[in-house]
Amino acid sequence: MRLLLVEDDRMIGEALRAALRPEGFAVDWVRDLAAARAALGSERFDLVLLDLGLPPGGPGAATAPEADGLSLLRELRQRSDTTPVIVLTARDGPGDRVRGLDTGADDYLVKPFEFDELTARIRAVLRRQGGHAQPVLRHGAITLDPATRQVQVGSEPVLLSAREFAVLEALMQRPGALLSRAQLEDKLYGWGEEIESNAVSVYVHQLRRKLGAERIGTVRGVGYFLTPVDAA
Ligand code: CA
Secondary structure, eight states, X not given: OEEEEEOOOHHHHHHHXXXXXXXXXXXXXXXXXXXXXXXXHHXXXXXXXXXSEEOOOSTTGGGSOOEEHHHHHHHHXXXXXXXXXXXXXXXXXXXXXXXXXXXXXXXXXXXXXXXXXXXXHHHHHHHHHHTOSSOOEEETTEEEETTTTEEEETTEEEOOOHHHHHHHHHHHHSXXXXXXXXXXXXXXXXXXXXXXXXXXHHHHHHHHHHHOGGGEEEETTTEEEEOOTTOO
């Protein structure tokens, strides 16, 4: 899962990024409206965490007044971009909340908030976005529940690290498709994070050990795919 974090407060941004990574989210962090606009124009994110009071960024930014994250949300929805957005803000008047939700926010969290509440809301929004009553992904004997982060082979629970889970989730979202190492790295790392060169192959190795070696196929130098083994 790839998140865009739009937050100008360095302390909050760093804390959120540090806390979300171990949960298996790749976090791209931008600190002004212009950078957020550019990111959303060029990449697809699974979810956006959006602060409201933001520097505008871009040319003339030094003299411009503080901009409003809601204008970015409005632009997204006007071009029918349905990327889920959770607004994070210190503004907590009921009018602000209504305005945020009316503009197309999927949820609204008032600072300061508990980190556990944020991750719970992220999962709830992602579940709703999928529109699934049963968000569980299945491939043959493997089931993966993005909401509870539980993986099973048959009826046996399998314990995965956050990053092993992220790799498996990416493969299970497109069963049978060949995903390149770069595509899988995209699910694991935010911008500017140092990518360990063999990380994906290490996680695939671990997944094979835990799920059964035959379940993940390799096309050497190209990528990985879930094999149709025991797929009913
Ligand atoms: Ca702010």
